[in-house]
Amino acid sequence: VEIPHDRLTVITGVSGSGKSSLAFDTLFAEGQWRYIESLSTYARMFLERIDRPDVDRIEQIRPAVALEQKNPVRTARSTVGTATEIYDYLRLLYAKVGRVHCAACGAPAASHHSATTIADALLGEHPGARALVTFPLPVPTGVPPAEVWAALTRRGFARVRLDGEVVDLTTPPPATLRAPELDVVLDRVVLAADGRARLVDSLETALREGGGRVAVDVVGATRRAFTEEFRCGACGAALERPQPLLFSFNHPLGACAECKGFGNVLKYDESLVVPDRALSLGAGAIEPWTHPSGKWYQRELVRAARRSGVDLNVPWERLGERERRLVYDGDGKFPGINGFFEEIESYRYKLHVRVFLSRYRTQSPCPVCAGARLKPAALAVKVAGLTIAEFTGLTIERAAATVESLSLTAWEAAVGREILRQLAAKLTFLLRVGLGYLTLGRQTRSLSGGEAQRINLANQLGSQLVGTLYVLDEPSIGLHSRDTARLADLCRELATAGNTVVVVEHDRAFIEAADHVIELGPGSGERGGEVVFSGSQDEFRKTTRSLTARYLTGRESIPAPLSRRPGRRQLVLTGAREHNLKDLTLRLPLGTLTVVTGVSGSGKSTLVHDTLYRAVARAFKTEFQTPGAYTAVTGIEYLKGVRLIDQEPIGRTPRSNPVTYVKAFDEVRKLYAALPRAKALGLGAGAFSFNVPGGRCESCQGDGF
Ligand SMILES: [Zn+2]
Ligand SMILES: [Zn+2]
Ligand SMILES: [Zn+2]
Numbered sequence: 001v002e003i004p005h006d007r008l009t010v011i012t013g014v015s016g017s018g019k020s021s022l023a024f025d026t027l028f029a030e031g032q033w034r035y036i037e038s039l040s041t042y043a044r045m046f047l048e049r050i051d052r053p054d055v056d057r058i059e060q061i062r063p064a065v066a067l068e069q070k071n072p073v074r075t076a077r078s079t080v081g082t083a084t085e086i087y088d089y090l091r092l093l094y095a096k097v098g099r100v101h102c103a104a105c106g107a108p109a110a111s112h113h114s115a116t117t118i119a120d121a122l123l124g125e126h127p128g129a130r131a132l133v134t135f136p137l138p139v140p141t142g143v144p145p146a147e148v149w150a151a152l153t154r155r156g157f158a159r160v161r162l163d164g165e166v167v168d169l170t171t172p173p174p175a176t177l178r179a180p181e182l183d184v185v186l187d188r189v190v191l192a193a194d195g196r197a198r199l200v201d202s203l204e205t206a207l208r209e210g211g212g213r214v215a216v217d218v219v220g221a222t223r224r225a226f227t228e229e230f231r232c233g234a235c236g237a238a239l240e241r242p243q244p245l246l247f248s249f250n251h252p253l254g255a256c257a258e259c260k261g262f263g264n265v266l267k268y269d270e271s272l273v274v275p276d277r278a279l280s281l282g283a284g285a286i287e288p289w290t291h292p293s294g295k296w297y298q299r300e301l302v303r304a305a306r307r308s309g310v311d312l313n314v315p316w317e318r319l320g321e322r323e324r325r326l327v328y329d330g331d332g333k334f335p336g337i338n339g340f341f342e343e344i345e346s347y348r349y350k351l352h353v354r355v356f357l358s359r360y361r362t363q364s365p366c367p368v369c370a371g372a373r374l375k376p377a378a379l380a381v382k383v384a385g386l387t388i389a390e391f392t393g394l395t396i397e398r399a400a401a402t403v404e405s406l407s408l409t410a411w412e413a414a415v416g417r418e419i420l421r422q423l424a425a426k427l428t429f430l431l432r433v434g435l436g437y438l439t440l441g442r443q444t445r446s447l448s449g450g451e452a453q454r455i456n457l458a459n460q461l462g463s464q465l466v467g468t469l470y471v472l473d474e475p476s477i478g479l480h481s482r483d484t485a486r487l488a489d490l491c492r493e494l495a496t497a498g499n500t501v502v503v504v505e506h507d508r509a510f511i512e513a514a515d516h517v518i519e520l521g522p523g524s525g526e527r528g529g530e531v532v533f534s535g536s537q538d539e540f541r542k543t544t545r546s547l548t549a550r551y552l553t554g555r556e557s558i559p560a561p562l563s564r565r566p567g568r569r570q571l572v573l574t575g576a577r578e579h580n581l582k583d584l585t586l587r588l589p590l591g592t593l594t595v596v597t598g599v600s601g602s603g604k605s606t607l608v609h610d611t612l613y614r615a616v617a618r619a620f621k622t623e624f625q626t627p628g629a630y631t632a633v634t635g636i637e638y639l640k641g642v643r644l645i646d647q648e649p650i651g652r653t654p655r656s657n658p659v660t661y662v663k664a665f666d667e668v669r670k671l672y673a674a675l676p677r678a679k680a681l682g683l684g685a686g687a688f689s690f691n692v693p694g695g696r697c698e699s700c701q702g703d704g705f
Contacts, residue, residue, distance in 0.1 A: 001518060001531050003027075005060070008488075008495045009502045010514035012548050013532065016524030019504045020473065024066060027502060028471040029053040031064025062469040062500055065460065069473045071452035073444040076262055077250055080447075081392050081440035083455055084430065084462075086399075089423045090440075091247040094388050096419065097412040098381035100239050102232035106380070109230040109239045115203035118226045122191050122199070122216060129191045132217040133202045134161055134183040135210030145173035152184060159185040161217070183215055191218070208415070212241050242381055247388050249373035256373055259366035263373040268341060269362040274316050275624040281305060281319075281327065282312035286337065288360060297340050301327065304334035389441070397436035400427040429458040432490060434483035437601025449647070450478040454487070461490065466498035476507035480599040488513035508552060512537070519546045567592040569638045573615065575631025579606045586612065590638055609644070616642040654703060655691060665689075 001022070003009050011019045033052050036044060073083070081087035100109040122131070139148065152160065153169050160167055161183035162174070186209070187202035189195055206214040212228035230239035248254040255261030272287070279285040281301060289298040305312050308331065310323045319327075330336030335343065341360075347353040365371040372379055372389035379387045384406055386394075394402060403423050408416060430436065433454040444452070453475060460470065472491070476484045488510045495501045495515070503510060511517060517540040519533040533546040543549050550556045567589025577583045580603050588594050596604050606628055614627035619636050623644075659665045669685040672678055678687070689695040696702030 007515035009516040013520035017520040017528035069449040078444040091244040095244040101380040103380040107234035110233040135206040256369035258368035264363035277317040285316040392441035571635040578628025
């Protein structure tokens, strides 16, 4: 098969026809394998070993990047902002141009030692003296002195002070720069009243270049160093211009001390401790005490209830405040739920205890930072009137608009220019992949596989690589057709920029956007694995060999149903208002197929999964996760149950396979055990199970390898 470079190629075909085997297991694997082979033996030690794909020859393959429908992130510390490096630029922005406020009283900072106060001090103390205005510049490590000289010359500086000597930048630099800092000479001035304006000007520039520090060499006197200082305009507390690390919730310097930068603390949650509020104390309302380890507590609870006259047969939801307090706080002899958890927590060093405890706790916002993750000093710095935590609470769309319309002073604009340019570019890429609805603070691990893939795509667009092979896995999954068309455009753009883009896709808009189409088939599994068609878009539309083309061009079609069932009864959800839902009412006709659609981020999952499903599942006591906010669900009485079929993988153990998952293997085993030969040998059903001793191969314990 031939795949054109610098073009968008779509690989399509029925499920199981071998699309991924070709795109990922062969093309991408070979691209990666060759890249790794090109590295030194030493570097290869740190990389996963990759087997070369089963292929005779691949010519002119490019270094490959795979963008899969997977979200590998599990840590709570990664957010959309950090994963896209937008947060890094925000930290720089806040450190450079953020307006500092007093962490104690909230008043804005006022400059204490400013260019004017320094100028007046110098004019007063050294009237008529000549002086050099300089600013300190840290010597960059690993950069040859000649390059430092060249960089300074390019920026218009002519002299530096080195080891007490003023050195002209036109003379060759020393072989090494030992001092940690250079003083760069900015101006030569006479400290006289009529030169005050120029002096203030130079001092301002020096303070800016020197990050708030300036040194003035007074000829015939001393070297005077000044530091720009902030003080609170109201209470006079000393304030500092922050450094970027102060805004990092992943660093001790910036992280809120209470929650260690997580923004959440774990608290015991009554809905987990008492999952079924219809149960009475006697019937096991307190879930942790229905386990063997809680037996003693349950017995003590019963005794305490008798002592205090609490009815053991009343459902939890009808117990009064006094009764519940007894259950929580105990009565001296009986330790209560709080005493129980305290006792258990003293065994926290054991893993199974931590697992047990985690079942009864949920996250709630940190009481100190209220979820902002940062120290008060970091939250006292504002850009556009927002703290960095408030900024990351904006959606990407709002953040882009805010960056666009920032009102900055000339100096702020100068130091922030490059940061703002990068920020705007990154936000634009995210908007273009259709993720404008995500907030920058959203945890990466909570993103769907498709959203994670699009974030990766936005990062790739931002990196502006050329000559790369991009392999994408069904990027249209979970996207509204409006967003799919946009995404197809972006893939074409990547190709036009000089990359080879290969997309495994079923979506019509994507197939039609492709320069080149490959269809695998004709069937799935054993009956697939052949190239049914490979050619340009024009050829594809004319071919009779491709099943996909026959449908796309309307030569074949799937007729819409002639009649639709109206459904007699309804399941009605009222007052749904979680996240962005606007207090809405959902009426689902029962006994019919209903589709909920809408653009990405419009609230489909929040409505159907988070609210409706959880509310109904809770009513059937099959799941107890807290549903999204709603007022009522009616019509549950017409249902027998609720099932969630989502995209989560169903089994992660090598022992699970489709046949065991649907429990069909039990019947298969019985069938084998019923054979005359099996009976003669005395083999029961267990002898045909690879999961139990007696059936499984003991050498591999039934793993097969
Ligand atoms: Zn103050
Ligand atoms: Zn906190
Ligand atoms: Zn074996």
